[in-house]
Amino acid sequence: VRRVLGVSLTGLGAFLVGLGLMFRLIVPGMAIKDPLNEHSVTTLTGQNMEYFSTSKLQELTGVSIKAINTVNGDVASGTSSIAVWDGFTALNDTTNNAPIEYSSERLAFNRRTGLLQNCCGAAVGSNSSVHMSGIGYVWPIGAQKKTYEFFDTTLLKPVPVTYDGTATVDGESTDKFVENVNDQQFGTQTLPGSLVGVKDAATVTLPEFLTATNTFYVDPLTGAPVSEVEKQSVTLQDQGVTKLVLLRGTLSTTASSIASAVKTAQSDDRKIAAVQDIIPVVGILLGLALIVLGAVLIGRLPEADEEYIDEDAVPSEA
């Protein structure tokens, strides 16, 4: 009985040690990934904002704006290493109850590093020829306190997002990253000359500029942004002079969207901690204890058992 018990305990101990090592070293890389079947709705709001109404053909000021961003994972297009998420953002003037604009993007990215991939129908709006690089929807799992390249879907190019310390958001410790864009042209707009004070031209084409300070609060363990503050100014300019403000103001994630994102992040954090910390520590410690116990039991087997075990032993002459 002692022999069976000793062998069993040793084997179980080795099993637990092996399990602990696997969960510490191998399993996280294979099991901890961004989901294929993502579904999230995030709302940002801003007060005292300014935008150009295409229906009223005039700049409106002092309005409240709500942005609703919906992200859905395309499970069928994803793989074990790549996730494909579709995002749609609706911008509404809640003061005048009027839509402002809609935008969409389809981003494919590595499920561990968050790095964008040029595959799987990735596109910004209807533009599927844009070359994407850097991170997009998410930071890497286990985000570092460093500058990342973030793909800006307005500029259609990567922009550095600088690590700017930590911040507590709704009780969750987050890493703060800031994207600064200073008066960068990203397109042109053709519009009636009368709208920008050029009365002798039926239409004029002016360059479109973006100035932005976007702040992302990221859960470092999952790499998921739980809150955003987007201070943006989109203008049409003529030789450095602003002719028309298309959108100006600050949009911030609402408290309810933050609470939802933090709740999801905390739940994922607990799962990650269980996989890469708790299971390995408990498994290795308990396993080592069982190996020692089993080895001691086997080592103290009576002589009769020893002879039974050792088939090559020469029987003593009685």
Add this chain to the structure above:
Amino acid sequence: MVSRVALVLVSVLVGLVLAVGASYAAVALVTSPPTPSNQSCCNYGS
């Protein structure tokens, strides 16, 4: 004495092999492709 050491080593080896197998099985279980979420669409009213 050698047989006792061998017994311990075999037990450890079997335990480790089973642990590796169990780990891969666990990974396969949790990373099996999910079914698409039942997404509500297009409720973008203000």
